Amino acid sequence: MTSYLLRGVSVLGAPPSDLVLRDGVIAGGATADQVIDAEGLVALPGLVDLHTHLREPGREDAETVETGSRAAALGGYTAVFAMANTSPVADTAGVVEQVWRLGREAGLVDVQPIGAVTVGLAGQQLAELGAMATSAAGVRIFSDDGHCVADPRLMRRALEYVKAFDGIIAQHAEEPRLTEGAQMHEGEVSTRLGLTGWPAVAEEAIIARDVLLAEHVGSRLHVCHVSTAGSVEVLRQAKARGVRVTAEVTPHHLLLTDELAASYDPVYKVNPPLRTASDVHALREALVEGVIDIVATDHAPHAVEDKECEWAYARPGMVGLETALPVVLSVLGERWDLIAERMSRTPARIAGLTGHGTDLSVGSPANLTLVDPSARRVVDPSELASRSRSRNTPYAGTTLPGRIVATFLRGEPTVLDGKAVK
Amino acid sequence: MIKHLRSAADLDAPTATLILDTAAEMAALAGREVKKLPTLRGRTVVNLFYEDSTRTRISFEAAAKRLSADVINFSAKGSSVSKGESLKDTALTLQAMGADAVVIRHPASGAPHRLAAWVDGSVVNAGDGTHEHPTQALLDAYTMRSRLGRLDGLRVAIVGDVLHSRVARSNVLLLTTLGAQVTLVGPPTLIPLDVSAALSPSTKVSYDLDSVLPDMDVVMMLRVQTERMQDSYFPSAREYSRRYGLDLARMRKLPEHAIVMHPGPMNRGMEITPEVADSSRSTIVEQVANGVSARMAVLYLLLGGKA
Numbered sequence: 001m002t003s004y005l006l007r008g009v010s011v012l013g014a015p016p017s018d019l020v021l022r023d024g025v026i027a028g029g030a031t032a033d034q035v036i037d038a039e040g041l042v043a044l045p046g047l048v049d050l051h052t053h054l055r056e057p058g059r060e061d062a063e064t065v066e067t068g069s070r071a072a073a074l075g076g077y078t079a080v081f082a083m084a085n086t087s088p089v090a091d092t093a094g095v096v097e098q099v100w101r102l103g104r105e106a107g108l109v110d111v112q113p114i115g116a117v118t119v120g121l122a123g124q125q126l127a128e129l130g131a132m133a134t135s136a137a138g139v140r141i142f143s144d145d146g147h148c149v150a151d152p153r154l155m156r157r158a159l160e161y162v163k164a165f166d167g168i169i170a171q172h173a174e175e176p177r178l179t180e181g182a183q184m185h186e187g188e189v190s191t192r193l194g195l196t197g198w199p200a201v202a203e204e205a206i207i208a209r210d211v212l213l214a215e216h217v218g219s220r221l222h223v224c225h226v227s228t229a230g231s232v233e234v235l236r237q238a239k240a241r242g243v244r245v246t247a248e249v250t251p252h253h254l255l256l257t258d259e260l261a262a263s264y265d266p267v268y269k270v271n272p273p274l275r276t277a278s279d280v281h282a283l284r285e286a287l288v289e290g291v292i293d294i295v296a297t298d299h300a301p302h303a304v305e306d307k308e309c310e311w312a313y314a315r316p317g318m319v320g321l322e323t324a325l326p327v328v329l330s331v332l333g334e335r336w337d338l339i340a341e342r343m344s345r346t347p348a349r350i351a352g353l354t355g356h357g358t359d360l361s362v363g364s365p366a367n368l369t370l371v372d373p374s375a376r377r378v379v380d381p382s383e384l385a386s387r388s389r390s391r392n393t394p395y396a397g398t399t400l401p402g403r404i405v406a407t408f409l410r411g412e413p414t415v416l417d418g419k420a421v422k
Numbered sequence: 423m424i425k426h427l428r429s430a431a432d433l434d435a436p437t438a439t440l441i442l443d444t445a446a447e448m449a450a451l452a453g454r455e456v457k458k459l460p461t462l463r464g465r466t467v468v469n470l471f472y473e474d475s476t477r478t479r480i481s482f483e484a485a486a487k488r489l490s491a492d493v494i495n496f497s498a499k500g501s502s503v504s505k506g507e508s509l510k511d512t513a514l515t516l517q518a519m520g521a522d523a524v525v526i527r528h529p530a531s532g533a534p535h536r537l538a539a540w541v542d543g544s545v546v547n548a549g550d551g552t553h554e555h556p557t558q559a560l561l562d563a564y565t566m567r568s569r570l571g572r573l574d575g576l577r578v579a580i581v582g583d584v585l586h587s588r589v590a591r592s593n594v595l596l597l598t599t600l601g602a603q604v605t606l607v608g609p610p611t612l613i614p615l616d617v618s619a620a621l622s623p624s625t626k627v628s629y630d631l632d633s634v635l636p637d638m639d640v641v642m643m644l645r646v647q648t649e650r651m652q653d654s655y656f657p658s659a660r661e662y663s664r665r666y667g668l669d670l671a672r673m674r675k676l677p678e679h680a681i682v683m684h685p686g687p688m689n690r691g692m693e694i695t696p697e698v699a700d701s702s703r704s705t706i707v708e709q710v711a712n713g714v715s716a717r718m719a720v721l722y723l724l725l726g727g728k729a
Contacts, residue, residue, distance in 0.1 A: 183531075191620035194531040194553030194591060264532030308510055310530035312551065 046078025058087025076369035229282035266314030574601035582644030
């Protein structure tokens with residue numbers, strides 16, 4: 001196994017030092033087989049994404065575990081959690097093991113499957129959560145993402161049941177009766193565009209209910225893709241009371257607003273929808289404060305024909321793995337420790353994922369990424385690795401700070417010189 | 423001149439006025455024995471209709487034909503569209519056929535915006551989802567102007583299902599541009615939140631039709647689909663018409679000169695009683711005739727005709 005010496009690297013913005021990666025861990029010493037000039041580069045613990053759609057099995061035309069893994073590595077990730085809304089749905093030990101195995105074969109990031117909460121994501125009956133937990137995939141996070149576990153009794157049971165194996169329910173908070181036919185954030189812009197509104201209260205009402213349920217049964221709750229200022233307030237109060245709730249925000253909800261829908265270009269159609277500038281402001285503050293614990297991409301690849309069409313007929317979702325860190329950098333600035341906290345350490349901790357999100361000190365697993373903070377990059381969709389790149393990034397033509405130069409998974413490079421090694 | 427007419431917001435006051443003035447010239451033509459102008463000879467206008475709307479399609483067809491354009495009617499039924507061809511592929515087909523203008527009616531809001539990105543010709547929105555119907559607003563404005571002599575300062579009530587109405591959106595935008603004062607009236611469930619901020623700050627909202635009528639020059643009744651009561655927008659058709667329907671008693675509250683409009687098709691007995699619809703204040707049939715003139719003006723100007 002080749003060892004690497006990262007010369008002159010700045011660990012989380014600290015003064016330059018040398019870092020040696022040997023036998024999968026960060027080692028002492030000052031020599032290695034290969035020297036990488038890392039002057040001007042910042043080392044972060046490998047990023048961990050709790051919310052990725054890899055689409056395999058079922059929609060390999062949009063993304064595969066391998067292409068999604070490559071996009072992740074290029075984005076600085078060393079672990080991603082693959083959502084369960086595949087076809088077939090990841091609601092059995094068989095499917096989660098298949099996804100987990102495909103991830104191992106791709107070998108670019110650790111792919112950790114998320115199991116469905118309910119059979120077929122239908123919201124009727126619990127899936128075999130225990131079987132998925134004890135499978136080779138070792139599932140700890142369960143989510144019907146794409147759908148809300150809307151039935152309060154079922155949600156209560158799910159929250160309780162997973163306590164037996166330290167599981168966590170990640171809720172897609174969307175009261176379905178309030179969002180029937182919804183196309184975008186309900187507000188001035190939806191009124192002007194004649195698109196059916198997705199009211200903020202549909203998210204806030206579910207989060208409010210779920211934190212009360214989690215409190216009642218003493219379980220952990222994770223809230224996916226928080227998108228409104230009102231949700232932030234609900235979370236703030238719940239956390240102040242000591243409810244065991246964590247929450248994520250996507251890069252796009254930190255940067256983009258509903259005004260973009262005015263083009264009717266479905267590249268901006270996403271669920272939950274892009275909100276207003278005041279929501280964006282509240283989400284940013286909450287992320288800094290820690291009311292929102294982590295950034296998660298909700299990387300959602302789609303086939304071209306599912307985006308190159310009328311807004312109402314397009315599927316919601318945008319790719320995000322390769323642009324997440326640059327977007328967060330543009331929002332938070334070079335606050336490296338905060339970025340490591342929100343994009344690596346805390347997501348690993350929420351998921352109970354060992355070996356990721358650890359400090360870059362001697363003896364730790366060598367999962368890390370090197371970023372050039374001085375680089376500015378104009379996002380060119382054709383350069384993205386995700387299979388659905390062409391029509392599915394909202395950042396085409398946007399200049400974003402930071403370039404991911406290299407990523408190491410257990411001491412092996414998955415990205416070198418900004419290119420995937422395989 | 424603008425290239426596309428996707429929204430009434432594409433029109434500033436001079437452009438909108440130019441279209442109305444041109445429509446007046448076109449209307450004068452209708453009185454002649456030979457109703458045809460050679461202006462658009464050799465140009466191709468495609469009517470691309472994804473929704474059944476015989477009246478709008480016929481109106482556009484008559485408009486294009488009176489300008490001597492070649493007209494191709496492309497309707498969703500019995501064409502490749504119903505076999506699942508995408509809007510983009512259809513657009514590329516029309517592009518290859520050399521369409522100079524595409525008139526599109528589509529159930530999805532924003533479809534004309536998408537289409538405009540894929541064809542070189544002009545795109546005219548003939549109604550998209552719950553978004554807009556700008557030529558309806560033009561013919562309505564034309565009707566108001568010819569009946570009442572002006573638009574500036576005119577007080578117009580638009581009554582009914584504003585939430586789902588493309589006619590309402592286009593009318594608010596165009597009328598405001600031309601200096602009219604619009605009041606939206608209906609049950610709160612059918613008036614979108616933030617509507618004034620979204621469309622124009624001068625737009626007023628009222629939930630009480632009776633209190634609004636005495637101050638109006640124009641009252642425009644919108645079609646209200648009875649299916650809306652299944653979604654709890656209102657309890658029953660009867661309650662709706664009692665609170666927001668225009669009957670003779672309410673019509674008498676209007677000033678003497680005020681007119682009653684309806685974009686059609688009407689639900690007689692629901693939002694408007696037959697006596698009102700057929701009264702001398704009603705411009706409903708006139709609106710249909712004016713539709714051809716307004717659409718002639720739009721096609722003529724978009725395709726480069728001189729004013």
